[in-house]
Ligand SMILES: O=C(O)[C@H](O)[C@@H](O)[C@H](O)[C@H](O)CO
């Protein structure tokens with residue numbers, strides 16, 4: 311089965327998405343996601359100029375060999391742009407292989423390990439009270455797990471909180487980066503109050519998650535982890551920037567709050583020390599940014615040796631293609647933990663169809679051959695790309711900080 315054609319489709323049904331379509335001489339095609347929020351066109355250029363020309367004529371069934379060819383063959387390894395491009399090719403090739411085998415992807419991966427995939431929703435509010443009503447709304451919809459983020463008094467704009475009540479949070483909200491202000495002290499004083507209120511209102515069965523979005527130093531993260539221990543979080547996410555993996559050791563030594571990390575990681579090497587030292591509990595790398603199913607499966611297998619589970623990144627900036635493939639992976643992977651779920655809007659669904667379904671806080675995988683997601687190219691053409699950037703953060707004195 312030879313690859314005869316491959317091309318990218320860039321569209322913005324509500325927000326920017328990059329899709330790779332690979333076509334074979336047998337008429338079977340596969341769809342892969344190449345979306346890297348705020349840096350979309352860098353991946354498009356990488357694919358079009360360097361990857362696609364080398365794919366034409368290759369045997370689409372040699373997924374592993376093509377992965378190795380693209381990874382080793384570039385000489386320049388790793389990095390989000392490279393790994394998202396490889397991820398898109400890999401996802402499309404698994405889609406092709408599963409379609410050719412007439413099997414849903416999860417069957418090809420090894421079959422079902424669970425009936426349904428637990429997800430967590432985003433609950434955001436400008437203050438604690440409005441956050442509580444969002445939790446209530448999501449619990450009524452059947453969610454067993456919610457991520458809780460609320461505005462902090464004295465900080466005008468904060469990560470993860472929608473601009474208007476009931477709206478989705480969209481971080482890439484301006485053509486050039488918006489500037490936010492950050493105060494660690496105000497944040498650290500406020501978060502334990504938020505979780506105390508949520509536990510008081512909703513009891514102890516609901517899983518609670520929180521995203522620190524890389525803003526703390528290790529000792530500050532340790533303080534926060536300890537402070538929220540009475541509210542037993544499911545996880546505290548990305549509590550520090552983690553170029554230095556050793557940072558996680560200090561946090562781990564101080565707190566029993568479980569730690570999730572890795573939505574910005576793209577390689578097993580970004581995790582190796584923290585997995586092998588058991589400094590973390592959940593891996594976050596989505597299939598797109600981690601070099602596709604072939605590579606993320608290796609990370610998950612390594613993690614499994616150390617009782618570490620998956621908790622894949624899944625905000626709206628990852629399109630239905632990435633999410634659909636993730637639902638298959640989540641249905642199969644033995645060490646599954648949870649799947650992030652931020653529902654896409656109607657415009658996105660006009661372009662992408664999928665056969666997984668959402669029920670009672672869980673995803674149920676579909677039975678269509680492949681990963682079950684497709685793109686309507688003429689619908690996509692109606693939503694042209696528009697540059698959008700993620701914000702930057704500054705401390706109150708103007709110092710540039712982590713966003
Ligand atoms: O946990 C999450 O869902 C993430 O932190 C997102 O909100 C990111 O900020 C976004 O995906 C950046 O592109």
Ligand SMILES: [Mg+2]
Pocket residue numbers: 521523547548573
């Ligand atoms: Mg996050």
